[in-house]
Amino acid sequence: MSERTLRNQSRDPLAVEYSAALAGLSVVPIATFFAAFVVGGLTLAGQRSLGSTILGIEIETVLTALLFVAGGCLLAISVGSRYGVIETTPDRSAGLGVASGFGFVAFSGIGLAMSQTFGLGRLVWAPLALIGGLTVAGAIVFAREDLGVTVPAGLFSVAIGSLVLFDGLTPAWAWSPAGFGVTFNGTVLIPLLTIVAGLVTAWAAANAFEGFGAAGRQAGAFFLIGANATLILLVLLLLIAFIVKNGFWYAVDGIEIGPGLNFHWPFVMDGYDVVLNQKGIYPAIIGTFWLVVGALVMAVPIGVGAAVFLTEYAEEGRFTSVIDIATNGLWSTPSVVFGLFGYAFLVPRLGNNTSLLAGMIVLGFMLLPLVLITSREAIKSVPDEYRDASAALGVSKWETIKDVTIPSAMPGIVTGIIIGIGRIAGETAPILIVTADNPQRSSAPAIMGSFELTTSPPFIVNEALLSGSSALPYQLYGAITTGVVGDDPGYGWATAFVLLLVVLSFYVIGITTRIYFRKKLQA
Amino acid sequence: MSNTQNASHDPAESNRDDRSADAVTQTTAGESQEETQTEWTDYEFRGEPKLSVDDLDVYYGDERALQGITMDIPENSVTALIGPSGCGKSTFLRCLNRMNDRIKSASVDGSVELEGEEIYQDGLDLVTLRKRVGMVFQSPNPFPKTIRDNISYGPRKHGDIETGLLARLLGDDSGEREEKLVERCLKQAALWEEVSDRLDDNALGLSGGQQQRLCIARCLAVDPEVILMDEPASALDPIATAKIEDLIEELAEEYTVVVVTHNMQQAARISDQTAVFLTGGELVEFDDTDKIFENPESQRVEDYVTGKFG
Numbered sequence: 001m002s003e004r005t006l007r008n009q010s011r012d013p014l015a016v017e018y019s020a021a022l023a024g025l026s027v028v029p030i031a032t033f034f035a036a037f038v039v040g041g042l043t044l045a046g047q048r049s050l051g052s053t054i055l056g057i058e059i060e061t062v063l064t065a066l067l068f069v070a071g072g073c074l075l076a077i078s079v080g081s082r083y084g085v086i087e088t089t090p091d092r093s094a095g096l097g098v099a100s101g102f103g104f105v106a107f108s109g110i111g112l113a114m115s116q117t118f119g120l121g122r123l124v125w126a127p128l129a130l131i132g133g134l135t136v137a138g139a140i141v142f143a144r145e146d147l148g149v150t151v152p153a154g155l156f157s158v159a160i161g162s163l164v165l166f167d168g169l170t171p172a173w174a175w176s177p178a179g180f181g182v183t184f185n186g187t188v189l190i191p192l193l194t195i196v197a198g199l200v201t202a203w204a205a206a207n208a209f210e211g212f213g214a215a216g217r218q219a220g221a222f223f224l225i226g227a228n229a230t231l232i233l234l235v236l237l238l239l240i241a242f243i244v245k246n247g248f249w250y251a252v253d254g255i256e257i258g259p260g261l262n263f264h265w266p267f268v269m270d271g272y273d274v275v276l277n278q279k280g281i282y283p284a285i286i287g288t289f290w291l292v293v294g295a296l297v298m299a300v301p302i303g304v305g306a307a308v309f310l311t312e313y314a315e316e317g318r319f320t321s322v323i324d325i326a327t328n329g330l331w332s333t334p335s336v337v338f339g340l341f342g343y344a345f346l347v348p349r350l351g352n353n354t355s356l357l358a359g360m361i362v363l364g365f366m367l368l369p370l371v372l373i374t375s376r377e378a379i380k381s382v383p384d385e386y387r388d389a390s391a392a393l394g395v396s397k398w399e400t401i402k403d404v405t406i407p408s409a410m411p412g413i414v415t416g417i418i419i420g421i422g423r424i425a426g427e428t429a430p431i432l433i434v435t436a437d438n439p440q441r442s443s444a445p446a447i448m449g450s451f452e453l454t455t456s457p458p459f460i461v462n463e464a465l466l467s468g469s470s471a472l473p474y475q476l477y478g479a480i481t482t483g484v485v486g487d488d489p490g491y492g493w494a495t496a497f498v499l500l501l502v503v504l505s506f507y508v509i510g511i512t513t514r515i516y517f518r519k520k521l522q523a
Numbered sequence: 524m525s526n527t528q529n530a531s532h533d534p535a536e537s538n539r540d541d542r543s544a545d546a547v548t549q550t551t552a553g554e555s556q557e558e559t560q561t562e563w564t565d566y567e568f569r570g571e572p573k574l575s576v577d578d579l580d581v582y583y584g585d586e587r588a589l590q591g592i593t594m595d596i597p598e599n600s601v602t603a604l605i606g607p608s609g610c611g612k613s614t615f616l617r618c619l620n621r622m623n624d625r626i627k628s629a630s631v632d633g634s635v636e637l638e639g640e641e642i643y644q645d646g647l648d649l650v651t652l653r654k655r656v657g658m659v660f661q662s663p664n665p666f667p668k669t670i671r672d673n674i675s676y677g678p679r680k681h682g683d684i685e686t687g688l689l690a691r692l693l694g695d696d697s698g699e700r701e702e703k704l705v706e707r708c709l710k711q712a713a714l715w716e717e718v719s720d721r722l723d724d725n726a727l728g729l730s731g732g733q734q735q736r737l738c739i740a741r742c743l744a745v746d747p748e749v750i751l752m753d754e755p756a757s758a759l760d761p762i763a764t765a766k767i768e769d770l771i772e773e774l775a776e777e778y779t780v781v782v783v784t785h786n787m788q789q790a791a792r793i794s795d796q797t798a799v800f801l802t803g804g805e806l807v808e809f810d811d812t813d814k815i816f817e818n819p820e821s822q823r824v825e826d827y828v829t830g831k832f833g
């Protein structure tokens with residue numbers, strides 16, 4: 001930017017004005033993209049209909065106008081840049097990537113229009129669409145970069161705008177492709193296409209804003225990357241918002257505080273009891289909590305220990321690579337297979353009924369490979385300088401591992417555990433097979449109260465570990481399959497909401513731990 | 524790891540004259556005939572040798588990195604090792620505290636004696652050896668711990684300092700000893716002034732030069748007799764380098780210092796004697812530093828120290 005401004009100043013003073021024009025023209029499509037994204041997004045999410053109004057204007061009209069404005073600005077830039085009215089520094093060509101992208105758009109557009117709208121046969125539309133696509137791609141390759149980027153993007157936007165304006169595409173429009181049981185509706189396609197066209201024009205505009213060339217391509221790429229990251233965040237937020245919106249009020253319904261220290265939160269603190277007219281998920285929360293804790297107790301020491309052995313002691317070679325392959329295989333094994341193993345192997349040996357303990361062990365097995373893999377990577381990435389420094393002080397290998405290597409690897413190890421918890425806390429299939437008895441339980445296994453000391457081995461027993469239990473994801477599954485949710489949808493959403501809270505609170509613990517260990521390592 | 528130690532080498536037999544003879548034969552056998560004329564092996568030592576190296580060969584796999592090195596390193600002095608890159612200076616240094624054991628492909632043949640005791644003998648206690656022969660690396664490598672913990676790490680691991688809950692429960696809180704040790708080592712390493720008020724900060728927050736001095740302090744904390752330094756100032760600016768150089772000269776009053784350097788002026792400034800290695804892993808000349816830089820016996824050494832070839 002600054003380079004260009006300098007050059008402009010050395011030429012005639014008017015050029016600076018033109019640069020401002022470029023900035024203005026290229027900011028507009030970016031702004032319209034955000035507008036289209038918000039308005040279109042609201043429509044897609046079903047919050048507004050295409051026929052409703054915003055600021056007194058019908059949404060369909062708003063979207064069409066946005067398409068025309070963005071496309072028009074781009075076409076203006078292309079003309080200005082072509083005839084040197086607007087100062088830019090384009091390369092000779094927009095490149096094969098851009099050409100094939102727009103070529104593919106042209107191919108699909110022409111192909112769809114001819115085959116679906118005009119009903120032409122495959123032998124007719126395919127060659128024509130191919131020729132159309134190749135022509136567009138070729139034109140872009142041989143045109144200068146400023147034209148190759150702006151013209152197709154602008155035309156694409158204007159074309160879609162025209163389609164809507166001249167009722168080629170109306171909200172009532174519907175398309176059911178033959179042999180594919182889905183109907184595409186105008187109500188979905190109009191906002192969707194507007195957003196897509198907005199994205200393309202905004203990308204081209206970001207490119208133009210920096211005057212094309214290397215700086216322009218970088219700006220375009222940054223825009224796309226930024227949009228991508230925002231989208232991911234939005235999807236996450238949307239998901240959470242959706243669950244919170246649907247589940248929150250049901251979950252907090254009937255909370256009583258007082259008198260005194262009395263506190264009662266029916267949904268979280270009651271069981272599920274038709275007779276008492278209670279619809280709570282306390283047993284499932286407790287079940288999930290103990291399952292996660294039990295799996296961690298099983299998997300973390302073994303996993304970290306094995307990682308230390310494999311990384312620090314075992315010779316890199318066939319043995320370690322076989323273990324690595326086996327670990328990766330174990331990690332990708334479907335959870336239902338772990339469940340079946342537990343059912344065939346553990347359940348008969350643990351009192352012959354489904355039990356919390358069997359669930360803990362199965363989930364522990366599932367967690368083990370992840371803890372092993374991540375710990376191994378974390379230990380490997382501890383710089384050898386630390387080990388050398390310690391050895392040069394005459395410190396033995398084990399002491400070095402204990403006091404230098406593992407503390408340095410701790411943040412990585414904890415990260416692995418956090419990811420692992422996310423997986424096992426939401427696991428349904430193995431729980432269904434080895435732990436669950438009745439999904440809507442009225443009471444939770446009392447683990448804490450059931451520890452008992454005995455005079456004979458194993459000296460400490462806990463009968464409750466051998467009882468069946470529910471767990472949140474399983475409770476949700478059970479509620480859906482037994483029709484509880486059908487009668488009372490809020491119950492399902494609230495369960496999902498609480499599951500989310502439980503998983504998030506495990507995350508908070510994990511992330512706090514990680515921050516603690518990181519702090520210790522950093523200046 | 525196949526540390527062939529010289530079983531045939533009876534300590535009584537391996538007196539200095541013997542070794543000089545060895546070395547002469549060795550150089551005669553070497554490719555350079557010209558070298559046979561040099562008499563540098565008659566170099567007179569001040570006092571007893573702290574370390575004596577005899578006919579030391581090192582191989583990485585089949586690659587020979589050091590050829591029949593024989594030299595005696597005198598006590599309480601600075602010995603500089605110079606030579607072109609890849610000539611085996613670091614390799615030689617690592618032989619002196621058996622850090623080469625940690626490199627899988629390395630094998631060592633020959634003898635190194637620390638005060639007359641063979642370090643390449645079976646059953647030698649590496650812990651004791653490395654406590655006695657400390658090492659400072661080329662790039663500063665403090666642990667990601669507090670400054671205090673970096674220094675007390677070694678002594679704590681060797682049981683010289685007990686801190687923590689158990690020690691406190693047993694009534695043996697040597698926290699005060701730790702404080703004293705930390706202060707002594709940091710003062711010796713000329714770092715105390717700069718860090719005395721932030722001993723509980725992470726060592727990685729120090730500058731490169733401070734980190735290197737911290738590494739020296741960490742090495743001093745286990746009370747070594749010999750300190751090996753591999754280009755300790757190569758990553759530092761001139762001011763930090765000057766500090767390290769002063770420090771090395773000071774340390775030589777109490778310790779035997781062996782320092783690898785690429786900087787001729789540095790070697791000339793700080794060392795009492797200098798060993799010149801040349802490509803192929805041979806020790807070409809070992810003598811008083813003044814002699815090496817002013818009037819070396821070997822033409823190749825003269826060429827090297829005057830910068831004619833490297």
Ligand SMILES: Nc1ncnc2c1ncn2[C@@H]1O[C@H](COP(=O)(O)OP(=O)(O)OP(=O)(O)O)[C@@H](O)[C@H]1O
Binds near residue numbers: 583609611613628
């Ligand atoms: N770990 C190793 N494995 C295999 N070969 C090695 C290893 N370390 C060093 N070598 C080889 O041994 C020779 C001597 O290396 P060394 O590191 O001792 O040189 P140097 O004199 O310290 O060089 P520089 O001044 O560049 O540090 C080199 O040819 C090098 O390739």
Ligand SMILES: [Mg+2]
Binds near residue numbers: 612753
């Ligand atoms: Mg080196």
